[in-house]
Amino acid sequence: MSEPVKVLGERRAFEPLLSVEGIQVRYGAIQALRGVSLTVGRGEMVALIGANGAGKTSTLRAVSGMLKPSAGRITLAGQDITGLKAHQLVPRGMAHAPEGRGIFPNLTVFENLELGAYLRKDTAQVRQDMDKGFGLFPVLRERQKQLAGTLSGGEQQMLAIARALLSKPQLLLLDEPSLGLAPQVTETIFRTLREVNATGVSVLLVEQNAHLALNAAHYGYVLETGEVVMAGPGKALLDSAEVRRAYLGE
């Protein structure tokens, strides 16, 4: 049905965590994903790049249970999670900071963070993890009593990430963390993401900014009109002439 995926270079070995096999997603008559397959290893950071409408966000939504795929299979840590709903995946270690950040502007920064830990009963440990989050993004500590809607875009993105981490995820899904942010802020966020990833949290990242994403990620996939067309280690993709032409504007 589709052309074979062009694979560049060798992938570093990681223990498998997430495996997506041939998922399809439809919005009415429109087929957004035509059989996407990808994997994310334990402790691996994987980037998903592609043009607008290529299916990046749909892929993340299908993985996190916001969308139900019409075909295909998704497994997390060896368990079949296909068709499970978003709230059922959170206790299994899935955290999704959605497109547009998805913070609750009518709640305070602190309450937003509390919601990130909604399912956790270990209150004392949650407090500690919150402090850890404040360590990653000190500005959130200063603003914890403020309504989240009053934060700047960058601070909201930081809040979205800190909140997602409070559910103690094995896998963090991030949708366009750099969207609408100043380069400096983006840099801070990506530095922190690498720190988080180094502590063993796997990351699946969707980005328009291919350069940024591929530099940060161990491995990358290129999506085009609902299909994976190319895959390879971040650096290898960055060096490929096709990627440079199509996504880096060279």
Next chain:
Amino acid sequence: MSQLLQHLINGLAAGTIYALVALGYTMVYGVLKLINFAHGDVMMVGVYMGYATAFALGRQAQRSLWGVVVIFAVAMVGCALLGFLIERFAYRPLREKPRLTALITAIGISFALSYGFQLDVGFLPGASPRAFPEVIVPSEWFIVGDRDVVVWNWQVISFLIAVGLMAALQFLVYRTRFGKAMRAVSFDHRTAALMGIPTDRIIALTFMLSSALAAGAGLLYAIKDTSVSPLMGLYVGLKAFVAAVIGGIGNVPGAVVGALLLGLVEEFVVGYAASTWRDAVAFGFLILVLLVKPGGLFGRVAAEKV
């Protein structure tokens, strides 16, 4: 002066009852952005449940404290169940459909209940209003001067019950985990689900809660009015809906303030003008509020930040 005081008391008594019903509209609107037009009729069904329970208990028992507690408990639990069923089978299947579909469904359920209860088959009560039993035997609780101001015991009891239920709700919404989840769902149920919040369950519980409050309010209304009829839900429901919109629909304190204002306005119109003007002034008041503050008194017209 004493006349003013009397109207103030009557107005507040009516307003607190509207408030309990208005809270149901506002909570459901909060989580689903749905105006649940069947809400008033659920209330009416609750009143009939209380009516049937009162008769089952008999004249002696229905007037005792535990009798009243049983009547309220049966009506509130029964209505919670009804609210659950309506949400589960009528609204949930339409959750992802255009909002108008659910709205029309709500109107359909409203008519099914209010006209269904006018049938005279089986347990259905038939169209004619019935006298609601005096579960609280009226007595004058407080009298000023030569009956210049009279406060009835049922006014006080009903006020206390209503305020108690509102305080409990306030606690639930702003101080508990469920409340936090409810506020998250009301902002965006998709994002709430990403926090691990079981949104379907929260929405179902919201329906049950608002239906139970409506049943309590309906009983208080029936005690005040000493009657029950299949169409009472349409009337009280519409008034409470107006109150919720005046306060800013979706806003919990707004519903209470809107309802108290509406109760007072109506009472003053009846007292100082003529009772035939009551509804005209109530809706005129709504129009006036919306002209000045389109989102209601406490509502905010959302400006989207891109």
